Amino acid sequence: MNTDTQYLHDVADSDYEHGWVTEIEADTIPKGLNEGIIRLISSKKDEPEWLLAWRLRAFRHWQSLAAETDKYPRWAHLDYPDIDYQDISYYSAPSSKPKYESLDEVDPELLRTFERLGIPLEEQKRLTGVAVDAVIDSVSVGTTFKEELARQGIIFCSFSEAVEHHPELVKKYMGSVVPYTDNFYAALNSAVFSDGSFCYIPKGVRCPMELSTYFRINEAGTGQFERTLIVADEGSYVSYLEGCTAPQRDENQLHAAVVEIIAHKDAEVKYSTIQNWYPGNAEGKGGVFNFVTKRGICDGDRSKISWTQLETGSSITWKYPSVILKGNDSIGEFYSVAFTKGRQQADTGTKMIHIGNNTSSTIISKGISAGRSNNSYRGLVKVNKGAKNARNFSQCDSMLLGDRCGAHTFPYLEINNPTAQVEHEATTSKVGEDQIFYCNQRGISEQDAIKLIVSGFCQEILAMLPMEFAVEARKLLAIELEGSVG
Amino acid sequence: MPAALIDKDTRLEDRFVSAFEMQEGLSLNGSNDGLRRLRKEAIGHFATLGFPARKTEAWKYTNIGKLLKRPYALTFGPSDDSVSASDVEALLIPDLEAHVAVFVNGHFNAALSRLDDLPEGVVVTGLAEAAETHTALLDAHLARYADSEGEVFTALNTAFTKDGAFVYVPRNAVVEKPVQLINLMTTAEDALVQPRNLIVAEENAQVRLIQSSRATTEVKTFVNAVSEVFVGDHAHVDRYEIQDEGTTTSMVTTLNVYQQASSVFRNSTFTFGGEVIRNNITVLPDAEQCETHLYGLFLADGTMHVDNHTLVDHAMPNCFSNEFYKGILDGRATGIFNGKVLVRQDAQQTNAYQSNKSIVLTDTASMYAKPELEIYADDVKCSHGATTGQLDEEAIFYLRTRGLTLQRARALMLVSFARAVLDNVTLEPLQEALDAMVTARFSD
Numbered sequence: 001m002n003t004d005t006q007y008l009h010d011v012a013d014s015d016y017e018h019g020w021v022t023e024i025e026a027d028t029i030p031k032g033l034n035e036g037i038i039r040l041i042s043s044k045k046d047e048p049e050w051l052l053a054w055r056l057r058a059f060r061h062w063q064s065l066a067a068e069t070d071k072y073p074r075w076a077h078l079d080y081p082d083i084d085y086q087d088i089s090y091y092s093a094p095s096s097k098p099k100y101e102s103l104d105e106v107d108p109e110l111l112r113t114f115e116r117l118g119i120p121l122e123e124q125k126r127l128t129g130v131a132v133d134a135v136i137d138s139v140s141v142g143t144t145f146k147e148e149l150a151r152q153g154i155i156f157c158s159f160s161e162a163v164e165h166h167p168e169l170v171k172k173y174m175g176s177v178v179p180y181t182d183n184f185y186a187a188l189n190s191a192v193f194s195d196g197s198f199c200y201i202p203k204g205v206r207c208p209m210e211l212s213t214y215f216r217i218n219e220a221g222t223g224q225f226e227r228t229l230i231v232a233d234e235g236s237y238v239s240y241l242e243g244c245t246a247p248q249r250d251e252n253q254l255h256a257a258v259v260e261i262i263a264h265k266d267a268e269v270k271y272s273t274i275q276n277w278y279p280g281n282a283e284g285k286g287g288v289f290n291f292v293t294k295r296g297i298c299d300g301d302r303s304k305i306s307w308t309q310l311e312t313g314s315s316i317t318w319k320y321p322s323v324i325l326k327g328n329d330s331i332g333e334f335y336s337v338a339f340t341k342g343r344q345q346a347d348t349g350t351k352m353i354h355i356g357n358n359t360s361s362t363i364i365s366k367g368i369s370a371g372r373s374n375n376s377y378r379g380l381v382k383v384n385k386g387a388k389n390a391r392n393f394s395q396c397d398s399m400l401l402g403d404r405c406g407a408h409t410f411p412y413l414e415i416n417n418p419t420a421q422v423e424h425e426a427t428t429s430k431v432g433e434d435q436i437f438y439c440n441q442r443g444i445s446e447q448d449a450i451k452l453i454v455s456g457f458c459q460e461i462l463a464m465l466p467m468e469f470a471v472e473a474r475k476l477l478a479i480e481l482e483g484s485v486g
Numbered sequence: 487m488p489a490a491l492i493d494k495d496t497r498l499e500d501r502f503v504s505a506f507e508m509q510e511g512l513s514l515n516g517s518n519d520g521l522r523r524l525r526k527e528a529i530g531h532f533a534t535l536g537f538p539a540r541k542t543e544a545w546k547y548t549n550i551g552k553l554l555k556r557p558y559a560l561t562f563g564p565s566d567d568s569v570s571a572s573d574v575e576a577l578l579i580p581d582l583e584a585h586v587a588v589f590v591n592g593h594f595n596a597a598l599s600r601l602d603d604l605p606e607g608v609v610v611t612g613l614a615e616a617a618e619t620h621t622a623l624l625d626a627h628l629a630r631y632a633d634s635e636g637e638v639f640t641a642l643n644t645a646f647t648k649d650g651a652f653v654y655v656p657r658n659a660v661v662e663k664p665v666q667l668i669n670l671m672t673t674a675e676d677a678l679v680q681p682r683n684l685i686v687a688e689e690n691a692q693v694r695l696i697q698s699s700r701a702t703t704e705v706k707t708f709v710n711a712v713s714e715v716f717v718g719d720h721a722h723v724d725r726y727e728i729q730d731e732g733t734t735t736s737m738v739t740t741l742n743v744y745q746q747a748s749s750v751f752r753n754s755t756f757t758f759g760g761e762v763i764r765n766n767i768t769v770l771p772d773a774e775q776c777e778t779h780l781y782g783l784f785l786a787d788g789t790m791h792v793d794n795h796t797l798v799d800h801a802m803p804n805c806f807s808n809e810f811y812k813g814i815l816d817g818r819a820t821g822i823f824n825g826k827v828l829v830r831q832d833a834q835q836t837n838a839y840q841s842n843k844s845i846v847l848t849d850t851a852s853m854y855a856k857p858e859l860e861i862y863a864d865d866v867k868c869s870h871g872a873t874t875g876q877l878d879e880e881a882i883f884y885l886r887t888r889g890l891t892l893q894r895a896r897a898l899m900l901v902s903f904a905r906a907v908l909d910n911v912t913l914e915p916l917q918e919a920l921d922a923m924v925t926a927r928f929s930d
Contacts, residue, residue, distance in 0.1 A: 075543065077860075385849055385850075386849075398859075398861070400861070400863075400864035401864070402864060403831065403834070403863060403864045403865070404831070404862075405862075405864070406860070406861060406862045407859075407861045408858070408859060408860045408861060409857075409858060409859040409870070410856070410858050411855075411856065411857060411858070411872070412854070412855075412856050413853070413854065413855035413856070413872055413874060414852070414853075414854045415844075415846055415852060415853040415854070415855075415874040416846075416849070416851075416852045417846070417849050418846040418847055418848055418849055418851065418876045419849075419876055420846070420874060420875065420876075421873075421874075421875040421876070422872075422873060422874040422875065423871075423872075423873045424855070424857065424870075424871065424872040424873070425869065425870070425871040425872075426857070426859060426869060426870050426871075427868070427869045428859060428861050428866060428867070428868040428869070429867065430864045430865055430866075
């Protein structure tokens, strides 16, 4: 048992494996947040007038929230110092800005960065059929497979390009699921967002490949504020992957992203995330503050939105991917694994809002806490008055790998219709000594046994990830558990 | 003696503070310095805390401020002659032999009570009287378990404490017959009644309590009751509360339980009527091997609003707790269940279970469930489950093929749903009486 405890300690103390800094010359604007900065960001990106006006409206709303201290969201089970929003630079872009036609033109330093992350862009392009829209800090620098997608009428580009080439789509959908008045961080993002991804799948098209972006936070002292907008038109299907790692940094980095998904009639969107940003050192110093607003709307009948996430990084995670089930017979799903160690804190979960008839939602959340971390599930299932025959199943399991960590569940169930069937269950457990003993008997070491048990605990969720991601996710989880022990 | 009718223009909290200043001397045991200090502190806490705002998380689904705006009278005669033995009779449990203590508007009424054959050493009386006769016990226990600093309604109650029930079961005493505490409200004007109950069961003591109340008038009453229960080593306390008010009575009840080693505490709350009912239960098993059971059943119809909040605060290892709440919501009723299990770092080997099941019968009724787990120890077994649904169509169809009317089939299923809670009532006559109440509710 001693070696076991030792191992768990090592896991809890292990260093961040993906920490380094890419030396690319960056174009960064001064710290601070005011109207001038918003105008500067907008002008740097050659944005049209309407977008600047929208940013400014969002900024004024954010100001009114920031002015009243009780409007600042403090309800989460998180403990962190107040953020000085004037001490952050809100824009950073690689300075050599021209858009590349081929990967050969891309800074080789940048390509090496991706290789170290295990995502060789060229290889992927040739072998795996994944189109990669790589975002370093805030500006999109490489987009692959675009032509092939274009043949099917699929638009997959950076947000800035979408603003330039498809303003009517952006105007129609931006802010329609997450308005800038939604919450504190959504307002902030709407005011200062630098770039992100845009995806439109036309009627009846099944996207032939997984679309993916890899986000990295790169410049010291810059927050990253992407905005993703995915529109799936009638009868279409898309699987979207988002994965992140960030270099090791000493000061807290703020990340406030917004993701909006619109699924029209009979459309299906599958959104998968792996999040592995710098979690801070053993004392909890540094690390990324991750405040994300993710929401999808099942707008048409029989539409479906599915969120799958593996959260292992960030010192603070505040994230509730949600689905508004507006169309009849629509389906919402949320599958999540959150792993915290060291001093990490996660408050994550989902919201399922049932509005249409015969809607169903499934929530399966697995939390694993180690070290001195705190891991909370917070989720809402709301059945509106007119929503007939709504069905929900929620399951929240927690596993504790130490006696100094915390695992919490805060579910909210709001039922306003008698035909709803809502079930929620939660359990908390630890890795059993008998389980480890059983593995030892069969010649499996403590470490491997714990990996085995944790991986089995998460199996249900990891199986939901697309193939390429599932492999990476398993590897990541194993590395996280392994820590410095190797 | 209708003093201090609250006037309309000042801030709500200030009305209570000035009422407190006006009638300080009228409160419980004005001559006792300790109690006076307690009340003074409490009114200070009350003023600081203020009533819950609309956004306060613990009061998210219950807008209590709206009710408090009514100009309730805060004081009235210590007792009322209009209450007769027949009023009491109506609240007795058929076939149940019990010691009965009667309170009128929160004040102990010895004449109506039947407490002749209490076992040696056992005391059942009013808190005001106990303040004179059992000063040491009050000093040791009163306001020790309820949280005046953090809970605004506890602070308010403490500041205005005048009377309530006092039950003392000394070491090794076993009270065979249950003790029934009946509170009758008969004020002539809208009133805020604030009973304060103290139950002390010392080492190895055993007692069963039934608490019930009823308003006999049509005026609006608001009851802000605080009960503190001390359960000593190896002691057993079973407590049943029956809430069957008319639509003119609202209630905030706060129950704070402090458990010592190897003690067993069981509480059951049955809510059948009322305007707005809010029950706060906080249990602190502060030693090893404690056992805690919390049961609840609420049947709400009309515009009734029932809000059950529980917190089991596991601070010590090797304890067991179990919560089981069921509700049926009809009409435009609203039900809330917010149960929280907190397992602190040192509370290893805790087993804590929580279950909440509700049926919503109409599309104007609502159910809000918030079962929470907050766990800081790793070697524990904790689980919670919450379900909300409707009656199973197929089961109803089955019963109808057997010749039952739709009405009968529904009634049968609802009664059996509720019985799962009643099964845990160990006093047979009480169980039968409650069963009859539930059956009557669904049989028409």
